[in-house]
Amino acid sequence: MIESEKLADAPVERTASDGDGRVVLSARDVVVRYGGVVAVDGVSFDVKAGEAVGLIGPNGAGKSTMLASLGGQAKAAGGSILLDGRDVTKLSAYRRARLGLLRTFQSTSEFGDMTTFENLVTAGNGFKGASLTSVVFHRKENSRSDREIAGRAWEMLERFDMTHVANAYAKELSGGQRRLVEIMRCLMTSPKLLLLDEPMVGVAPHLVEKLVGDLCAIRDEGISIIIVEHALEVVRALSNRVVVMSFGKKIADAPYDEIVNNREVQDAYLG
């Protein structure tokens, strides 16, 4: 709690707040249905390069479903999703990932029986290096790029202060370290946009601040972030803008400080 309070009190700095103004992701009237239930009902918003957008709302508001529809895990029944101006609505999840739209999951999703280092290298190989044809027909090229990827993976471990667990199986790591592995894995693919689904779940309270700092640094490098998170102090510290959802609809889209004073948002949260 103490750490959370520290976060809440910290001055909010946004060095790359508006990025270069280029829209990376654009959601237009997205609708997702589960049977008869409309989980996401015509939600639209844009995310610019280097911008972090918090996606908040009470339980059952449709935040995770919205994230899943952006990532390609849930099929959009209506509307469209544009990534760098390209319509990706019909593309499957792995194809969107190849275009730079990466996501993490609510429950940690490290490759448990691989070491931390292997987790990173696997992501770094990407889809080209890991294809069977590439492995069989481009061996020399592959071996060169493998060394380069390994070097990058090591740098990544150094950057996030994780070299001491390079050889640990990912399943042996703490909750916070697993989150970092997921995030580092995404970064290995040089993403344009990260979709983070409650990244602070399972992270020890004293590590939350560090993780938020790391995410801010990633944002400031120009990588856009959409974060679904219940810990509002995290959203405040990281996000340039907050999109609030309630009952599947977007009810507000503004900077954090404006959102907290918004009557409709207060009503949605308090019922």
Added chain:
Amino acid sequence: MGAWEFYITTLLVYFAIDVLSAYSLNLQFGFGGIINLSYIIFQAIGAYVAASVSLGPDTGANAFQTYLFGASLPFPLPLILATLAGAVLALVIGSFGLRRMRKDYQAAVLLIVSLIAWQVVSSDTHLFNGSNGVTGVGRPLGTTLPLSSLGYQWIYVVWTLVICAVVYLLVRWLSVSPWGRALRAMRDQEDAAISLGINVTALRLQVFVIGGAIAGLSGGLLVEYIGAWSPGAWGYAETFVILTAMFVGGNRNYKGVVLGTLLVPILFLELPRFLPPFGYPGLIDSLEWVVIGLMWMASLLIRPQGIIPEKRNLVYAGNFDGVLRGRSMSKLSLRRTQKAEAK
């Protein structure tokens, strides 16, 4: 001595063929996470195809049996076609059996496919002579090589062991390649693998087809050795023997599956031959199946990683190359590195 030598060489051939099966299943399950309960049908189609393309047409001397694709192709074409047949069947079955569904459902679908295939091939005499199967398959180069019967036995042992070694190099190379890492990623966390851009549908089908090809090859080698093949040789339970070997020895580790093959289908299934007979006829055979099941369960309960577990690939600054080729450091060099780092 001759009988013993014959027995030992036969065991060695079976061992090599079972090791091929274990490699195939290990690549599919140990690395790819696919529980292929239909493994034996891929070996079976390899055997049937190798048999029928070397038997000649099913007329004249072969008029007592009916089978598809009757031809007299020279060595090694029947083996190549057997390998291809395994791969093609895997492609067909994999394209519907490996769709995105829970792994236990996939396993159930594959087991059912195995049961249906056995029933169809046993009942329809036009495919491969029904439950009587095909017989009279000549040994490859059997008439060309100037060898005694025992001499040929040893040549066949060497031949199967060479194929085993080649397949080992292939599967090992594949499993430590970036493709193999993607496979392990899919095994550990499919959704996360997808979200990193890995096309798991294609990956699963690829590993299934490679495994199917190895199974087809093993079937071809087997039928060219024993000379006959019938549904009695490929009941669904045969898959479980190899799976048990894999789990006991250590799935995810190629040395482990070789050890498991030595322990389960060779040592364990051969030992009863040396026991004094007891009970009613067939009791020992039935008990073998019971004990195979118990061994599998015991290994899952006591040591799920098997006798030789998966090797952890260790990395230290500067030894990336070793890790990328799936080599883990020996304890000795690890200690040396740690000492050097401490200094």
